[in-house]
Amino acid sequence: MQKNKIKGYARSIRKFWEQYKESKLGIIGLFTLLFFILVSTFPEVLAPYPVGVLQGDRKNLLQPPSSKYLLGTDELGRDILSILIHGGRISLLIGLFATLIIAFIGTFIGVSAGYFGGKTEELLMRLTDVFLVIPGLPLMIVMASLLGANFFNMILVIGITGWTGTARVLRAQVLSLKEMPFIESTRAIGASDARIIVWHILPNVLPLIVAQAVLRIGGSILSAATLSFLGLGDSTKISWGMTLSYAFGIGSIFNDYYWYIIPPGVCITLIVLSFTFIGYALDGIVNPRIRER
Amino acid sequence: MSSDEIAVRVRNLKKWFPVRTGILEDLISRKKRYVKAVDGISFDIKKRQIYGLAGESGCGKTTTGRVILRLLEPTSGKVQLGDLDVFSLTKRELKFYRRRAQIIFQDPYQSLNPKMNIFDFISEPLKVHNLGNEEEQVIDVLNKVELVPPEEFFYRFPHELSGGQRQRVAIARAIIMNPEFIVADEPVSMLDVSIRSSILKLMFKLRDEMDISYLYITHDLATTRQVCDKIAIMYLGKFVEEAKTEELLSNPLHPYSQALISAVPIPDPTARKSKITITGEIPNPIDLPPGCSFSSRCPYAKEICRKEEPNLVEVGNNHRVACHLRL
Amino acid sequence: MVLLDVQNLRTYFNTRAGKVKAVDDVSFQLEKGDALGLAGESGCGKTTTALTIMRLLPFNAEVLSGRVLLNDVDLITIDDKGLREEIRMKQMSMVFQGAMNALNPVFRVGEQIKQGILIHEDITKEAAWERVRELFDLVGINPDRAREYPHEFSGGMKQRVIIAMALSCNPNLVIADEPVTALDVIVQAQILELIRNLRENLGLSMIMITHDLSVIADTCNKTAIMYAGKIVEMADSIAIFKQPEHPYTQGLIANFPSIIGEKKKFIPIFGSPPNLISPPNGCRFHPRCPYVKEVCRKEEPEVVEVERGHFVACHLMK
Numbered sequence: 001m002q003k004n005k006i007k008g009y010a011r012s013i014r015k016f017w018e019q020y021k022e023s024k025l026g027i028i029g030l031f032t033l034l035f036f037i038l039v040s041t042f043p044e045v046l047a048p049y050p051v052g053v054l055q056g057d058r059k060n061l062l063q064p065p066s067s068k069y070l071l072g073t074d075e076l077g078r079d080i081l082s083i084l085i086h087g088g089r090i091s092l093l094i095g096l097f098a099t100l101i102i103a104f105i106g107t108f109i110g111v112s113a114g115y116f117g118g119k120t121e122e123l124l125m126r127l128t129d130v131f132l133v134i135p136g137l138p139l140m141i142v143m144a145s146l147l148g149a150n151f152f153n154m155i156l157v158i159g160i161t162g163w164t165g166t167a168r169v170l171r172a173q174v175l176s177l178k179e180m181p182f183i184e185s186t187r188a189i190g191a192s193d194a195r196i197i198v199w200h201i202l203p204n205v206l207p208l209i210v211a212q213a214v215l216r217i218g219g220s221i222l223s224a225a226t227l228s229f230l231g232l233g234d235s236t237k238i239s240w241g242m243t244l245s246y247a248f249g250i251g252s253i254f255n256d257y258y259w260y261i262i263p264p265g266v267c268i269t270l271i272v273l274s275f276t277f278i279g280y281a282l283d284g285i286v287n288p289r290i291r292e293r
Numbered sequence: 294m295s296s297d298e299i300a301v302r303v304r305n306l307k308k309w310f311p312v313r314t315g316i317l318e319d320l321i322s323r324k325k326r327y328v329k330a331v332d333g334i335s336f337d338i339k340k341r342q343i344y345g346l347a348g349e350s351g352c353g354k355t356t357t358g359r360v361i362l363r364l365l366e367p368t369s370g371k372v373q374l375g376d377l378d379v380f381s382l383t384k385r386e387l388k389f390y391r392r393r394a395q396i397i398f399q400d401p402y403q404s405l406n407p408k409m410n411i412f413d414f415i416s417e418p419l420k421v422h423n424l425g426n427e428e429e430q431v432i433d434v435l436n437k438v439e440l441v442p443p444e445e446f447f448y449r450f451p452h453e454l455s456g457g458q459r460q461r462v463a464i465a466r467a468i469i470m471n472p473e474f475i476v477a478d479e480p481v482s483m484l485d486v487s488i489r490s491s492i493l494k495l496m497f498k499l500r501d502e503m504d505i506s507y508l509y510i511t512h513d514l515a516t517t518r519q520v521c522d523k524i525a526i527m528y529l530g531k532f533v534e535e536a537k538t539e540e541l542l543s544n545p546l547h548p549y550s551q552a553l554i555s556a557v558p559i560p561d562p563t564a565r566k567s568k569i570t571i572t573g574e575i576p577n578p579i580d581l582p583p584g585c586s587f588s589s590r591c592p593y594a595k596e597i598c599r600k601e602e603p604n605l606v607e608v609g610n611n612h613r614v615a616c617h618l619r620l
Numbered sequence: 621m622v623l624l625d626v627q628n629l630r631t632y633f634n635t636r637a638g639k640v641k642a643v644d645d646v647s648f649q650l651e652k653g654d655a656l657g658l659a660g661e662s663g664c665g666k667t668t669t670a671l672t673i674m675r676l677l678p679f680n681a682e683v684l685s686g687r688v689l690l691n692d693v694d695l696i697t698i699d700d701k702g703l704r705e706e707i708r709m710k711q712m713s714m715v716f717q718g719a720m721n722a723l724n725p726v727f728r729v730g731e732q733i734k735q736g737i738l739i740h741e742d743i744t745k746e747a748a749w750e751r752v753r754e755l756f757d758l759v760g761i762n763p764d765r766a767r768e769y770p771h772e773f774s775g776g777m778k779q780r781v782i783i784a785m786a787l788s789c790n791p792n793l794v795i796a797d798e799p800v801t802a803l804d805v806i807v808q809a810q811i812l813e814l815i816r817n818l819r820e821n822l823g824l825s826m827i828m829i830t831h832d833l834s835v836i837a838d839t840c841n842k843t844a845i846m847y848a849g850k851i852v853e854m855a856d857s858i859a860i861f862k863q864p865e866h867p868y869t870q871g872l873i874a875n876f877p878s879i880i881g882e883k884k885k886f887i888p889i890f891g892s893p894p895n896l897i898s899p900p901n902g903c904r905f906h907p908r909c910p911y912v913k914e915v916c917r918k919e920e921p922e923v924v925e926v927e928r929g930h931f932v933a934c935h936l937m938k
Contacts, residue, residue, distance in 0.1 A: 004444070005410070005412075005447070005448045007448065008448030008450065012450065181398040181399075181403045181404040182403060182404050182406045184396075184398070185396065185404060185463070185466070187364060188362060188395060189417060189421055189466070189470075190387075190391035190418070190422060191417070191421050195421065199409070199417075200406050200409070203406070203408035203409070204406070204407065204408050
């Protein structure tokens with residue numbers, strides 16, 4: 001019996017993959033992401049040179065790309081390629097954890113507002129409006145300055161400012177889901193609100209939550225990079241944003257240190273794009289489409 | 294087929310929905326306006342009887358079904374299921390009521406949770422009420438609704454089933470707690486014609502095997518002939534006529550019933566064509582004028598019809614009509 | 621006189637799961653003045669047939685073969701320009717299912733009809749508006765209401781507006797896909813009576829697509845029954861309803877409830893409609909047929925004219 005249950009789920013997963021495969025962008029995004037994840041998991045192994053602050057090659061400061069240093073060196077003589085390889089990890093981790101916070105808060109608020117309606121909905125939606133109205137970046141800057149710039153605070157700040165879109169989208173879907181006969185049927189058998197939310201509402205909004213989350217990871221990474229660039233990031237850890245910040249700080253633009261300032265930006269762009277493509281592919285599957293009869 | 298014992302007693306059922314016009318208007322005007330979806334209906338459903346509630350959209354039939362099950366709270370009135378006074382049940386007693394009265398919906402494509410497998414969906418009532426031994430009971434009901442072999446269906450998902458199969462799953466869920474009363478809201482109107490008969494036949498079978506009474510809600514009068522023992526026709530929240538099915542369809546007394554029946558097309562090119570005997574459209578249910586709610590469209594309307602509301606009165610042979618002119 | 625001649629039409633859909641043979645070798649003729657009811661259950665191909673005739677198929681559909689001759693012009697091969705300027709609205713128009721939602725909510729209804737007329741006919745704006753008023757009269761709406769917006773009309777009234785629009789350029793043929801399904805019984809009767817009157821007064825030819833046999837019996841003098849992409853039986857409506865020959869037709873008629881007359885018994889048709897990607901071999905109905913024989917499982921039945929004008933595709937007819 002259990003075997004058939006697993007078979008049942010396996011069928012659903014296979015069906016999902018069949019659909020996902022169709023999106024070229026989705027596949028590109030997926031492989032790009034997998035590449036970055038792989039590189040970021042084993043930076044020490046993959047990076048050709050050490051990246052400690054004192055481990056730079058003092059004889060080769062700010063050198064353009066060569067056969068020895070494929071992307072050149074920074075102002076401390078460190079290999080930029082190695083720095084980038086190390087820098088991915090922070091971006092991914094911040095993106096992931098901040099998005100978890102966003103998904104959690106957004107789901108809680110969106111589902112509660114949509115399901116319970118009435119005064120609860122009014123209250124929660126006004127709260128969402130407040131957060132929507134305040135411009136995101138300035139708020140993040142203020143919060144980061146107040147709390148102090150470190151890894152955990154960054155996650156907190158990005159998470160707390162980023163949930164509004166998710167909340168709104170979820171509320172909309174719960175509102176339409178609420179009207180479906182199977183929800184009424186579940187009330188008719190005597191189920192409690194908790195049961196309905198956990199077993200009937202959440203499983204049906206989960207695809208939307210995941211699609212939203214994937215899209216938000218890209219945004220979170222961008223926000224993290226922005227904060228780092230502005231100097232509000234964790235200076236003890238290497239990240240692409242910080243690298244950009246240093247590159248900018250020593251005047252790469254005016255002095256044409258193109259190997260220093262362009263690559264981090266490219267990396268950020270690529271990873272954000274990969275999440276966007278994946279999100280796009282997921283959206284194509286998840287969005288209410290013509291029912292299969 | 295039905296016994297003489299009464300399963301469900303409905304007395305003076307009313308469900309009024311307040312009309313929200315806007316904060317300003319609500320503050321200014323003192324009189325509250327309502328959509329009187331169900332406006333004082335009384336009837337009995339006998340044990341093992343299939344009682345049909347027919348009418349056009351907006352007549353209140355769907356709302357009636359919901360209110361009897363207390364999926365909507367009533368405005369006033371009384372409903373009795375056996376010894377239970379449905380509207381005065383406490384929360385705990387209400388949960389127990391849910392075991393005895395169930396509902397089947399119109400749309401088999403939206404009546405099932407797309408993310409839940411069939412086993413979980415059908416056994417959920419057992420989980421909610423702690424009625425244990427799920428596997429055995431699920432196999433039992435799947436057999437009853439003719440989805441065999443039952444184990445094959447356990448871990449399938451709704452999108453893997455046809456419309457007819459989904460409706461059977463919905464029925465299985467409704468009967469797993471052995472209810473005595475089921476509200477069937479247009480259970481076959483979204484199914485193909487060739488599937489309808491088998492579902493209706495199933496409903497009969499379950500009625501015989503499990504002693505279930507049905508409230509069969511529909512807009513399709515032709516089907517009521519095959520399914521219902523007794524029917525009532527509703528218009529703007531009120532009963533206009535009630536009788537045994539054959540009696541009402543062959544001898545309709547209320548002008549609205551007559552209009553409805555003559556408007557139904559016949560699947561026979563040599564028979565009469567569908568005829569219209571009344572004009573206009575269903576009026577706005579808010580702020581209805583006094584008197585009989587049908588008077589604005591009735592070809593026989595007299596003075597009294599526009600002043601006094603007619604009562605639903607028995608005219609013999611268990612045939613009730615609400616019309617001044619039929620008495 | 622033959623107005624529409626459909627010959628060996630084949631329309632397939634390309635889907636992820638395979639080719640759906642929605643319309644598979646469909647042929648029929650429509651005489652001028654006839655109303656043909658195309659009946660069948662969901663998935664039988666009736667709507668796809670109509671969309672093929674009107675060249676309104678979705679992007680993943682493919683017309684593999686066949687001809688659709690309207691007054692000797694092949695609608696399948698005619699170029700887009702010819703279709704737009706000569707055929708659509710002027711010779712043939714369509715009333716869709718749920719057509720009440722086909723009205724643009726931000727334009728007055730009369731305007732919408734007037735625009736359609738002006739595109740196809742070389743007349744002045746005033747003359748076009750005059751015609752709009754005449755059309756409203758024809759379909760039973762107060763002509764002054766042509767200045768109103770769609771939301772001011774009820775469902776039944778909107779359907780009348782759509783019918784007026786379909787008639788605005790005096791077409792010879794109107795194809796109606798489930799024109800009354802979404803309407804209440806009494807409004808439905810009003811529209812059916814309107815359709816009957818229009819046919820009588822204008823000599824309109826019509827194809828009515830529906831799953832509702834009673835609506836066909838009410839309005840159409842000829843009926844064709846479709847199953848799994850094929851026409852299984854076609855004849856005068858009286859013959860179909862009184863002397864159905866094909867087992868599927870017999871099953872449908874036997875199961876269709878009637879509000880008067882003999883009370884039908886439940887004789888369900890065993891099984892369910894087939895998968896159109898890989899339909900059954902031989903006769904597509906054979907898995908469900910109570911009279912199935914060996915030949916039915918192997919060979920597709922040919923169309924036999926069992927009586928004048930009464931065509932059946934069934935091996936048992938020999």
